[in-house]
Amino acid sequence: MLITKEQIFERAKQSQLWAGNLIAGHQSGSAKLKNYTPIDNSSIGYIADGSAQDVHAAVRIARETFDEGCWSGLSPQERKQVMLRWAQLIEKHSEELAALDCVDAGKPITECLNTDLPATVETFYWYAEAIDKLFGKIAPTGRQEMGLIVHEPIGVVGAVLPWNFPAQMFAWKVAPALAVGNSVIVKPAELTSLSAYRMVELAYEAGVPKGALSLVCGLGEKVGEALGRHPDVDIVSFTGSTEVGRLFLKYSAESNLKEIVLECGGKSPQVVFEDADLDAAVPHIMAAAFWNMSENCSCGSRLIVHENIKKPLLEKLVAAVSTWQVGDPRDASVSIGPMIEQAHFEKVGSFLETTLKEGGKLITGGKIHSDLGSGWYIEPTIFDAVTPEMSLFRHEVFGPILAVTSFKTDDEAVNLANDTHYGLAASFYSQNVHRVMNIARRINAGTVSVNGFSEGNITTPFGGFRQSGFGGKDNGLEAFEQYTQTKVIWFINQ
Ligand code: NAD
Numbered sequence: 220m221l222i223t224k225e226q227i228f229e230r231a232k233q234s235q236l237w238a239g240n241l242i243a244g245h246q247s248g249s250a251k252l253k254n255y256t257p258i259d260n261s262s263i264g265y266i267a268d269g270s271a272q273d274v275h276a277a278v279r280i281a282r283e284t285f286d287e288g289c290w291s292g293l294s295p296q297e298r299k300q301v302m303l304r305w306a307q308l309i310e311k312h313s314e315e316l317a318a319l320d321c322v323d324a325g326k327p328i329t330e331c332l333n334t335d336l337p338a339t340v341e342t343f344y345w346y347a348e349a350i351d352k353l354f355g356k357i358a359p360t361g362r363q364e365m366g367l368i369v370h371e372p373i374g375v376v377g378a379v380l381p382w383n384f385p386a387q388m389f390a391w392k393v394a395p396a397l398a399v400g401n402s403v404i405v406k407p408a409e410l411t412s413l414s415a416y417r418m419v420e421l422a423y424e425a426g427v428p429k430g431a432l433s434l435v436c437g438l439g440e441k442v443g444e445a446l447g448r449h450p451d452v453d454i455v456s457f458t459g460s461t462e463v464g465r466l467f468l469k470y471s472a473e474s475n476l477k478e479i480v481l482e483c484g485g486k487s488p489q490v491v492f493e494d495a496d497l498d499a500a501v502p503h504i505m506a507a508a509f510w511n512m513s514e515n516c517s518c519g520s521r522l523i524v525h526e527n528i529k530k531p532l533l534e535k536l537v538a539a540v541s542t543w544q545v546g547d548p549r550d551a552s553v554s555i556g557p558m559i560e561q562a563h564f565e566k567v568g569s570f571l572e573t574t575l576k577e578g579g580k581l582i583t584g585g586k587i588h589s590d591l592g593s594g595w596y597i598e599p600t601i602f603d604a605v606t607p608e609m610s611l612f613r614h615e616v617f618g619p620i621l622a623v624t625s626f627k628t629d630d631e632a633v634n635l636a637n638d639t640h641y642g643l644a645a646s647f648y649s650q651n652v653h654r655v656m657n658i659a660r661r662i663n664a665g666t667v668s669v670n671g672f673s674e675g676n677i678t679t680p681f682g683g684f685r686q687s688g689f690g691g692k693d694n695g696l697e698a699f700e701q702y703t704q705t706k707v708i709w710f711i712n713q
Contacts, residue, residue, distance in 0.1 A: 224318035231322040236264035238416035243280040244429035257325035257557040260593040269437030274445035277433035281402035284430030291400040295351035302347030305425035310340045319413040325556040327548045342390035350398040365710040370703040372400035374453040377446035381459045382408035383514045395698040412436045454478040480691035484615040485643030488636035489519035495648035507672035508621040517644035526625040557594040564595035567618030580604040642684030
């Protein structure tokens with residue numbers, strides 16, 4: 220049955236939304252965690268409080284299914300048909316999934332409908348279409364031998380997800396991992412499990428064998444750690460904070476040395492040179508800085524600007540900020556919804572005080588919106604005079620606070636941009652093609668965009684350098700490398 224976004228909003232009001240464990244299709248466990256919406260901090264229902272036993276049951280079935288071959292043993296063309304049906308169902312249920320992410324994560328409904336869900340649907344179609352176009356290789360040998368280089372699914376994949384783009388992150392991990400034939404166990408963030416639950420239900424409806432896809436909801440310290448330490452999980456693909464990413468390396472080292480892929484945080488620079496077209500740059504700088512309430516791994520949270528154009532650029536940004544409405548994310552005119560939860564809101568809020576204490580100059584914003592009821596709203600904020608020693612320059616805030624630092628020379632700009640432990644994304648603005656070529660190669664980041672903010676698209680690999688992550692990329696054909704292993708089969712002509 221198709222469910223409208225108004226019906227989801229109504230159910231949320233009545234605390235009627237639910238995300239349970241789906242272990243090979245079965246609801247398991249009776250323990251529940253209350254789920255709240257950041258819109259007004261009211262209860263919207265429950266999610267399952269999954270346990271290590273639930274993870275164990277999911278892994279056992281995932282392994283049996285993988286070995287038995289009812290999914291891993293299908294031809295790519297057969298898996299493609301099922302994946303295409305799943306993509307169609309997700310497309311059909313887009314409005315419902317968008318509304319679930321809106322109430323669960325506080326994301327503006329317009330963004331969920333126009334950006335997140337279309338990208339989610341595209342990801343499913345893209346990997347479904349790609350799976351029967353992947354070839355192995357034949358090694359260059361003489362007639363006495365033949366070496367086949369083949370790519371095989373790894374086995375049991377744990378996908379551990381963050382809360383900032385619930386449906387889209389699910390798609391980035393699960394679509395390629397499942398398409399190549401693995402069995403997948405998904406652990407959504409405990410703050411945002413609703414769309415994941417619905418997408419797994421739709422997978423079963425599309426014909427994905429139940430044993431090949433399970434969902435275990437619940438806390439990171441219970442479900443996430445149990446997956447990370449499980450001796451029969453072959454790989455965990457993790458997206459989340461650098462801090463928790465570190466723990467997954469430890470879990471792996473202390474268990475079965477499973478592969479770990481990390482897609483972690485960032486502190487991405489936006490560098491604006493003196494010759495930039497400021498009017499064209501402003502909408503991109505704004506999107507990089509404040510899109511999704513800046514709860515975005517590739518958020519361009521450091522604006523590094525040539526001193527001669529800082530004044531006009533800041534004037535334009537202040538004017539642009541005033542057009543970004545803060546408020547209830549169910550309202551189509553709102554661009555900035557609440558922070559995800561109270562603890563995060565307090566963490567983001569603490570940067571406002573610290574930056575003022577450390578000498579930052581408040582240019583616009585800086586207010587917490589207490590007029591919007593009991594949700595966790597913070598105005599988009601810009602601080603000038605931020606130096607590399609200050610906390611705002613160093614730490615991932617994951618909230619709408621932009622740090623402005625000025626420079627005089629190109630070398631100084633590059634040094635400031637690279638002065639971070641992270642390396643996820645960077646953008647820079649210049650009309651000079653020689654400068655563009657030179658700087659793009661010198662910036663340490665997995666995605667460098669020129670004269671605009673971009674994370675690339677589904678065709679291009681996404682992932683970081685340094686402490687932003689390693690071990691594999693999401694998106695592009697490169698994502699298949701995460702979820703396959705390379706085998707050589709060597710024939711000897713006796
Ligand atoms: P988080 O690290 O707190 O949580 C991510 C996942 O890990 C959740 O499912 C959580 O339940 C689980 N987890 C938490 N503690 C755990 C533990 N002790 N053991 C095992 N699992 C545990 O991250 P978050 O707050 O959900 O997401 C925000 C972070 O994600 C930011 O740092 C952001 O930059 C990053 N992120 C990165 C990308 C990327 O592609 N690089 C994309 C989105 C978000």
